[in-house]
Amino acid sequence: MSHDVNRMIGEKIKIIRSERKLSLDELSKLTNVSKAMLGQIERGTSSPTVSTLWKIATGLGVSFSSFVEEEAPKFSKVSIEQIDPLLEDEGRYLVHTLFPTEPKRNFEIYSVKLEPGCEYESPAHIKGVEEYLLVHNGEMSVIVEDTPHTMKAGEAFRFSADYHHKYVNQTTEACELYVIVHYT
Missing domain, CATH: 2.60.120.10 (Jelly Rolls)
Structure with a gap:
């Protein structure tokens, strides 16, 4: 995974955590992901696995792709x-x-x-x-x-x-x- 993707994932998780006024400890309890790993992911210094992202998404009650979504234009073509x-x-x-x-x-x-x-x-x-x-x-x-x-x-x-x-x-x-x- 590229550093840009890691940074985007980390920023999205931090935004969701901040909006919900959750500490890293509280997020760790919700997701069964260690506080240290969550901190590394938020800083973009760790490349999270698919399983880890699913645990975080499930714990937060959000979609898996919400960590990598960007502003959507009126049409999209992807490769x-x-x-x-x-x-x-x-x-x-x-x-x-x-x-x-x-x-x-x-x-x-x-x-x-x-x-x-x-x-x-x-x-x-x-x-x-x-x-x-x-x-x-x-x-x-x-x-x-x-x-x-x-x-x-x-x-x-x-x-x-x-x-x-x-x-x-x-x-x-x-x-x-x-x-x-x-x-x-």
């Missing part, structure tokens, strides 16, 4: 090549934020790539959140509350993301999909 991915599972889980949530839109869209052997576990999101998965290349499994669902190119899947879930690629080829996260 994955120009977006720094967020990485997890030793770089085998890559997330490109295509369209973050905006004030009048309660969804966000990501391009996700699961390299062979990828296993990414996601904690439960805030109540009412749904995820829509659209696989366009490869094969993967999504495990929701210990129930696996295999998906391949051309298939889509919707589930309540306020349950623990896991993305797995046990094949020898990368799996690429789009993920839409809908907030109620």
